[in-house]
Amino acid sequence: MQLNAANGVTVEVSDSVFGADYNASLVHQVVTAYLAGARAGTKAQKNRAAVSGGGSKPYRQKGTGRARAGTTRSPLWRSGGKIFAAEPRSYQQKVNRKMYRGAVRAILSELSRLGRVHVLDVLELDAPKTKALKAKLDDLGLDEALIVIDEHNDHLSLAARNLPRVDVSTALRVDPVSLIGFEHLVLTKAALERLEARFA
Known part of the structure; x- marks a missing residue:
């Protein structure tokens, strides 16, 4: 299938990652388990x-x-x-790898169907300036987004800290909770390739 990139061209993406059916019960189970696993349980x-x-x-x-x-x-x-x-107790819930990957594929596919996935060639800043990052998001018409890049970038991470509805993650660390927590998903092409390799 194809995704519309920010520069007006289309990008070929994997049908298995961005064309899967949306399974609401699976997404709910995986998101609940992810949040439960973050609980300390030290009371x-x-x-x-x-x-x-x-x-x-x-x-x-x-x-x-x-x-x-x-x-x-x-x-x-x-x-x-x-x-x-x-x-003290553990709140961890059992979620196997197949369920986790299936939930992420379902979320990515639903975001692409809703037109909320934006692909950029690159996204770089010369300095960790929030104003510069906001200008790039304004060019895309976005005020809320999860930005996924292929590798950690200090300038992007520091620039996004002052934007309450913007966050930056890498393709290897992105999780279901962050994917459903933002209105839009901004991907670089390198991050898109890593996502496909991770969840294909």
């Missing part, structure tokens, strides 16, 4: 066995007029242990 509390103290009975069993108590670390007491204490 922790102490149960009554883990808190310190409470070894001796606080007062005698009878004659005080108070409720009987065997430890000061009961969950009913201040500084006592939690009844159902939270423990």
